Amino acid sequence: MKTPSSANAPFLRHLLTLTLCLVAAAIVWLPSAAAYALVPVRLFDLSYEVCPDELGRGVVDAGSSNAANCFIIHGKTENTSGKPVVNADIFGRIYDATHNTVFPNRNRIGAIDEIDPGLGEFSFQITVSANLPEPLQFEGFKASGFKGQVRR
Incomplete structure (x- = not known):
């Protein structure tokens, strides 16, 4: 039993x-x-300049044949994680001189391949419609990346 x-x-x-x-x-x-958890990175001291002729010549708006302006955005990074951050996406809003959104319906506006620990610098290229008035204004810029290599 x-x-x-x-x-x-x-x-x-x-x-x-x-x-x-x-x-x-x-x-x-x-x-x-x-290793795959998102690591926030602070972006600050943003500025921009017109692309050199070899980059900006003949640029058109995405999905159209309208003329566009090419700009390179520069800034500084602050990575407090103590480790390199890779494959970081850049988020933020860009406005024209009349405070109209330059990239409606888009929060991710660029990428940084690698961000070393501590303070650093970054730059990336954008193209915007040629009829948008300058100066451009930047708000809410930040980056998020990974501590380990991630396949894309």
């Missing part, structure tokens, strides 16, 4: 095996997940 505890033995064995597998998976997965 089986006792109530011996009837549950196979179930308890399976439960213990499942628990051990989940713990082992968590131990293996958690350190690698930290």
Whole structure:
């Protein structure tokens, strides 16, 4: 005759095996997940300049044949993570002189391949419609990247 505890033995064995597998998976997965967590990077001291002729000649607006202006945005980074940040996306808003959005429906406006720990510099190129009045204004700029290499 089986006792109530011996009837549950196979179930308890399976439960213990499942628990051990989940713990082992968590131990293996958690350190690698930290490498892929988004790391915020502060962007500041933003400015811009007109692209050199070799970059800006013949530029047109995306999806049209309208003339466009090419600009290079410069700024500084502050990476407080203590490790290099890679594949960082740049987010923010760019407005023209009349405070109209330059890129409606777009928050991601650029990328930085690698940001070293501490203070650094960055730049990226944008093209905007030629009929937008200057000066351009920048608001809410920030970057988010990864501590480990990420496949794209």
